[in-house]
Structure formats: C-alpha cells, structure tokens
Amino acid sequence: MYSIDIMTLFSDTVGDMMNESILGRAQERDFLRIEAHQIRDYTLNKQKQVDDYPYGGGRGAVMQADPLYQCWKHIVDRYGPGHTIYLSPAGVTFTQAHARRLVRDYDHLILVCGHYEGIDERFIEECVDEEISLGDFVLTGGEIPAMAVADAVARMVPGVLPDEECFTDESHWNGLLEYPQYSRPEEWHGRKVPPILRSGDHKKIARWRRKQSILRTKQRRPDMFAKLELTSKEDRAILAEIEAEEQGEV
Ligand SMILES: C[S@@+](CC[C@H](N)C(=O)[O-])C[C@H]1O[C@@H](n2cnc3c(N)ncnc32)[C@H](O)[C@@H]1O
Known part of the structure; x- marks a missing residue:
C-alpha cells in the first residue's frame, strides 16, 4: 500500500x-x-x-x-x-x-x-x-x-484508477497537451461536437485527437512543443498539415 x-x-x-x-x-x-x-x-x-x-x-x-x-x-x-x-x-x-x-x-x-x-x-x-x-x-x-x-x-498508484491509460493518455504524460473532450448532448448552445467523433471510425478519431494534441501544444506551450520528437510517418504528415493550414490562414 x-x-x-x-x-x-x-x-x-x-x-x-x-x-x-x-x-x-x-x-x-x-x-x-x-x-x-x-x-x-x-x-x-x-x-x-x-x-x-x-x-x-x-x-x-x-x-x-x-x-x-x-x-x-x-x-x-x-x-x-x-x-x-x-x-x-x-x-x-x-x-x-x-x-x-x-x-x-x-x-x-x-x-x-x-x-x-x-x-x-x-x-x-x-x-x-x-x-x-x-x-x-x-x-x-x-x-x-x-x-x-x-x-x-x-492517482498513479496501481489500482487507484481503473487502468494505466487513464493517466498515460493525458496531458503532460508524453510531452503533449490533451485533445479537446466532448460529452452529450451532440449540440449545446448551438455548438456541435466535431462530426468525426461520432463517425465510429476509431483510426480516424485517433488521428484527429493526435493532431489536436500536437496543435494545442504548439499554440499554447511552445516550450513543450520545442522538445517534442515527432518523427513517425503519421506525426510528420500531421505536422505538414498543421503548417499548411497555418500558412493558409496568413
Ligand atoms: C506565506 S508562505 C511563506 C513564504 C516564504 N516567506 C517565502 O518568501 O519563501 C507560507 C507557506 O506556504 C507554503 N507555500 C506558499 N507558496 C507555495 C508554493 N508556491 N509552493 C509550495 N508551497 C507554498 C509553504 O509551505 C510556506 O511555508
């Protein structure tokens, strides 16, 4: 104990x-x-x-x-x-x-x-x-x-939370901030839940969340973003997307 x-x-x-x-x-x-x-x-x-x-x-x-x-x-x-x-x-x-x-x-x-x-x-x-x-x-x-x-x-002591993912999937575990979270109802005060989260396509949802995490970290915590090593093929593609979107905004 x-x-x-x-x-x-x-x-x-x-x-x-x-x-x-x-x-x-x-x-x-x-x-x-x-x-x-x-x-x-x-x-x-x-x-x-x-x-x-x-x-x-x-x-x-x-x-x-x-x-x-x-x-x-x-x-x-x-x-x-x-x-x-x-x-x-x-x-x-x-x-x-x-x-x-x-x-x-x-x-x-x-x-x-x-x-x-x-x-x-x-x-x-x-x-x-x-x-x-x-x-x-x-x-x-x-x-x-x-x-x-x-x-x-x-909360990280074994047994306190149902499983390790409860904290390994959160902000600051792997140098990233967490993606935005939503719960019911689907629409609240005219604001809709991003459609991809209701698609049931788990691969696409995971990619969307990863992109949101990287984007948030870049925008809110440049100090953390500078330390990230985003070398996987998927992360490099996400980064390229984010940069293209940023350039489109200017
Ligand atoms: C008013 S503070 C004392 C500050 C101290 N005179 C100083 O200037 O470093 C009273 C107590 O609050 C706690 N405390 C205040 N700020 C803290 C912080 N940022 N982190 C951790 N403990 C803090 C400490 O236990 C400290 O003994």
Whole structure:
C-alpha cells in the first residue's frame, strides 16, 4: 500500500478533502493510505502555539522546529521512515515527471505544510529530503500544494484508477497537451461536437485527437512543443498539415 502523511495546521480540512471521491474509494480498497496530522497536537505548551518571532527581526512568525519534529517523529515511529517533502515556494517546481518519480521511487511520503513566514530551517536540515514548489507564486500555506502533490501521486498508484491509460493518455504524460473532450448532448448552445467523433471510425478519431494534441501544444506551450520528437510517418504528415493550414490562414 502507498502511504502519504500530511503534516498541517488544518488537518480536518485536508483529511476531508483527501477522503473524497476516487482517493477515498482507493483508501477503502486499501490501495492507499492518506492521513492528515495536526501539528498543534505535538506542542508542549497549553496554548498549542506552534510559531514564534523570527530571529533577526522582520514581520510575521516562523513555525518552530520542535512541534514539527515531534509530529514527524510520531509518523516515522508509527509508519516507518518516509521520503519527506517540504512544500515551499523556494523549492523545485512540481511537474508530472516529478510525480512519476515519487510514485516509482517511494511507497511512503511525508508532506510538510508551512504557514506564516515559513518554517525553522533547522527542521528542514534535519528531516526534509526535498523541497517542492507548486509554481512561481506565494500562497498563505502549504496545504493546497501538499494536496496537489498527494493527488497527482496517488492517482498513479496501481489500482487507484481503473487502468494505466487513464493517466498515460493525458496531458503532460508524453510531452503533449490533451485533445479537446466532448460529452452529450451532440449540440449545446448551438455548438456541435466535431462530426468525426461520432463517425465510429476509431483510426480516424485517433488521428484527429493526435493532431489536436500536437496543435494545442504548439499554440499554447511552445516550450513543450520545442522538445517534442515527432518523427513517425503519421506525426510528420500531421505536422505538414498543421503548417499548411497555418500558412493558409496568413
Ligand atoms: C506565506 S508562505 C511563506 C513564504 C516564504 N516567506 C517565502 O518568501 O519563501 C507560507 C507557506 O506556504 C507554503 N507555500 C506558499 N507558496 C507555495 C508554493 N508556491 N509552493 C509550495 N508551497 C507554498 C509553504 O509551505 C510556506 O511555508
């Protein structure tokens, strides 16, 4: 079973969120264990205070090392060692490839959510294996990034989704963005589903989807498009079509 422990000041909210829907069902079927731990339960003071002023001055408060350490130690004593990740805007930006590595290389993650101005560096030095950022922006807490990492990892754990195609056929798996998706009805607000998707011709549908994926990636993510190696006969034909269409538009 793959285990994810989340250390947070909002354990009820995080626990509720992680127990919903697909991830909740996967936990009922024992493919996964996700548990949120309240850091305040590991303070030694009556007020359950977990933060204090920053040495050197400055605004705000910093989460103290010891409550974080006691919470982390409780998890390790109970469930064994885990690859420990601090969610931080100063970390390496999270990607699908990163999520794949976390599923492949570990079976127990401990995710640490900071708050206020962040956490005492000495806890990071002693217990954290890597720092992950959700992107180049700053949030008030690490809960949303931790849930994003947990979700991205958990859905690739074998058994969580019905089969591997559920995620290998999606954006970012093979360097492409996904094609547009449609469901019933056939016409909505005067907008029709592309006729080819109703043709029943699976070969043509697959080619249409491939072309849409390549086109979207080219238009929306030139950085990803530049890294693609589209060398198959079919991809080269699709690229030629896209270029001809683009030139026709000018
Ligand atoms: C207000 S932030 C602290 C920012 C910190 N003072 C800095 O400038 O790097 C509080 C907490 O939110 C989380 N956080 C904020 N932005 C994040 C991001 N982009 N990715 C991951 N975690 C983030 C971290 O856990 C952080 O400890």
